[in-house]
Amino acid sequence: MHTYQRRSRRWPALAELKAAVLALRVNPSIPYSGMIEQFNMIEVALARAKRERASAENRSIAIASLPHEILSQIFEILRHEDSEWIGGPGIAPSIRVSHVSATWRDIALSTASLWTAIYSSPSHDDTFYHTMINRSQESLLECTIRVEPSQDQTSAAMLAALVPSNAHRLRVLRIIAPMWFIDGCVATLRELSAPRMSQLLLHITNYNPQSGPLLSRQRIFMGGTPKLVQYDATGFDFRMIRPPLADVKILNVTSYASDTLRDALLDVALTVHALGIIIVPDTLAIFPPIQMSSLVSLELLTEPFEIITFLGMIEAPELKSLKLSVPRRSRSTSYGSVVGKFSKLLSLQMEGMLESGILIAFPTLERLRVSDMHSRPTHLGDVFDLSQDSFSTLTPRLIHITAPTRFKESIEAFCTARQSLGLSVPLFDALEDI
Known part of the structure; x- marks a missing residue:
């Protein structure tokens, strides 16, 4: 594409002005009335070109003059642009600030919220995690630990080791890993208190109920989680790892046994608003009806027999939304x-x-x-x-x-x-x- 064509597309009003001037120059023999008309066209085109230039200058405001809040928001957008909710590191933790202007650097380093979402990655070492935690100042942390079978687990273990000393700052904790890794984390979580944690997700990627239970059957966060409103325990028998559930409003679990499921439902019967259950076929036995007075949304993934059996065992007078997933x-x-x-x-x-x-x-x-x-x-x-x-x-x-x-x-x-x-x-x- 010629340079003139590129400029015309970028600056259409300027191109219009040039065309009007050229038209006047190449037609010297036009009558006076025609010249007046062309002069008017040039004036209109000139006014448009001035507005176009002014608009471009307004869009080119120096970064240093932007308010702190706008710069912070730009960083936030870049940070989450490509990241996934469940552990994709995206751009977020690796935003480098050493090579940008002093203004950008100062804004980035002083905005604690930019450094609160910490994801494990084989490329992150202990220094990286400590840097993130220090830059986040005293803001609440969102910590995601993910272990992939094909990757080195050293970095994930480093981040997991930092959880106990930062439990008082946790807002979200997610651990997506094989059974052996999560079982190793359980002991360090047992006595912890997480007073500001609102969401906990544990997902075992390789659990097999036929291969025996986890090495430990125990409760976690026994020091208390008074603000925990969402607990996701998927891919394993729920009875193996249990945080306090008294205030949970959103619960997602996998059910391998009726007694386990019944115990969980009794714990949250008065508080849970949204409930999601994956019921393993042929594992659901009838138990006495449970009153779930706050339940508004229910999702079931299982076979029709289990769906009907489960629906018959709960009393949910406020239920407004139901999702049924039947895989086979x-x-x-x-x-x-x-x-x-x-x-x-x-x-x-x-x-x-x-x-x-x-x-x-x-x-x-x-x-x-x-x-x-x-x-x-x-x-x-x-x-x-x-x-x-x-x-x-x-x-x-x-x-x-x-x-x-x-x-x-x-x-x-x-x-x-x-x-x-x-x-x-x-x-x-x-x-x-x-």
Whole structure:
């Protein structure tokens, strides 16, 4: 591309001014009235070019003149631009400030919040972690320790060793690692107090219930976690590692045994608002109903039999949102035992290997979402079958359906049949197929 063309695209008003001047020069024989018209065009183009230049100068304000708050925000944006929530180091911890202007450096080093998110990485050594902690001053820390099988664990162990001495500053602690690594951390966490920690995530990447329990069965943070509102314990038997749960409002666990699950639910029955459970098939036995008076959102990933069994064992009068994930086909089941049990349920999301009879169980639904399960497409089965039992009274309040485009035909037929029966006709929003 020629230089003139590049400049024209960058400075269109200036290019317009040049064109107007050139037009005057190459047409000396035009009448006086024509010249007046061209002079007017030049004046207009000149005014536009001046505004364009002024705008460019405003965009080029020196960094040194920007307020501290704006510079801090720029660093924050750069820091989180490419990072993932669960441990991707991204740009964040490695922002270098030695090679930039004194203003940028001073801002970066004096903004404690820039240095509070600490992620383990094979490229980080003990000096790096101490530098991050020192720069964060007394701000609350977000600490993510992740151990990959193919990577050296030395750096992760260094960061884990710093947790006890900084427990009073923890806001978030995440450990995603093999069983042996987390089991080694448990002993150091046992007596700790984390008075300001609001979120704890433990995920064992290689747990096998058939290979025996963890080396230790114990509680952690026995010194207290009065602000802990979210606990995620996935990939292992929940009974192995237990923090205080009295104030937890968000709980996500994997259930390998009914007694473990029941104990956890009893601990959080009065406080939990959002509950997510992965139930291992053929491990759920019936236990007495549990009153969960604050539960508003529930997510279950398991097979239909376990879904129905679990729903039958909780009393959740305030439940408004339910997500059901069914990873594989199983024996035919009936949802009849839970029909109308959750009188305030408004939203249902379904994914996986679905079957008929699900909608019958939830007559108060207003919003339905059908989504694909990770990289596996959802199979609807007979969910929208027009001949299913009680179709004429099915979800009378339903006003919205969201689903992949490939289900459009069956959903439109479903809506047409509802209209002919005088039922509400839901709005359909199509999702992209995977």
